[in-house]
Amino acid sequence: MNGWDHLDLQCLPAIWHNHPERIVPAIEEAVAARRGAYDRIFVVYADCGTGGQLQAACETLGVQMIPGPHCYSFFTGNAAFAEACDTTAFYLTDFLARQFDAFVWRPLGLDRHPQLRDTYFGNYTTLIYLAQTDDPVLTKTAHKIAARMGLAFEHRHTGYGDLAQALATA
Template sequence: MLLIACGALAREILALKAANGWEHLDLQCLPAILHNAPQRIVPAVEAAVEAARGRYARVFVVYADCGTGGLLSAACARLGVDMVEGPHCYSFFEGNEVFAAKGEATAFYLTDFLVRQFDAFVWRPLGLDRHPELRDAYFGHYEKLVYQAQTDDPDLTGKAMDCAARLGLAFERRWTGYGDLFWVLDRL
C-alpha cells in the first residue's frame, strides 16, 4: 500500500512505521510548503494518485482537509482512495473529537514540524522578518500559541516557547503524541 502524505508528516509516519513494523506501507511525501497555497494540494495529490495506479493495489492519502474547503475529500472520493479525517493535522494529532470540543478560535497551533520549520513556513513567508509591524495584522486576534508535541524534546519545547514570544502570544504545550494518526495507520 502506498501512503501519499504531506511532507510535514514524514518524520511521524516513518517513526510509526519503524515502531510498529509496518513494512507493508510505502511512503511518498508531497512538499509541505503546499500548505502555504492550499489550492495546490488537490492537483498534487491527484497527480500522485494517478501516477501510483498500476503500481499499488491500494493508495491512502495522509492529509486532512488542510484548507482545501472539502475539495481534497471530493477528489479522493472521485479517485476511489481514502484519506485521514479531520480539518487539519492539528485536529487529528489532538484527536478530532477532542479538538472539535475545545473550539479554540484564538489559538495558533504548531506541531513538531512547524516548530522546526517556523522561520521557513511562518516567519519569512508572512514577511515578519522584514516587517515585524505586520505581527498584529496576522496574529492580533490570537491569544495563545499551542504547541502540540508529538515527541518529548526539550529543545523543541524551547523553540516553541521562542515562537510564542516572537508572536507576542501566551504559550501552552500539549503532549499529543501521534494522536489519531496512529489509529488511522494502524487500521491499514
C-alpha cells in the same frame, strides 16, 4: 515506526499548506502515477484548507484519506480537537516548530517588516504547541516562537492522535 516495512510513503511539499490549491492536483497526479503499483492507496492529508475538495477528489479516485479539517485536529484527535478548539489560539506542531521561519515568519514578511506582527497575530492570545514527540529542544523552540509572536504559551502532548489509529486501520 511500528515496524511497518510494507508501506511506501510519497511526500508532497509541506509548504503547500500555504497554497492549498496545489494539494488536490498533486494528490490526483500522485495517485494516478502509482495506482497500478499498489493494492491500496491512503492519503495522509486532512482537508488542509482545500474546502472539501480533497475529500471529493479522494472519493472520485476511490482512495481513502485521513478524516479531519487539518493536522492540528487529527494529531489531537478530531473529537477532542472539536471539543477543545480555541479560536484565539495559534496552533503549532513539531514540524511547524522546526520550520516556523520558512513557513510562517518569512512568507508573511515578518523578517522584513516586524511591525506587521500584531496585524497578523493580534487576535490570538495563546500559542498552543501540539507536540507529537517529547523533545525538550522543540518545546523550548516553541516557547521562543510564542514569545516572538507576543503570545502566551501552552504545551499539549498529543502524540500522533487519530493519525496513528488511521494508519493502523488502513
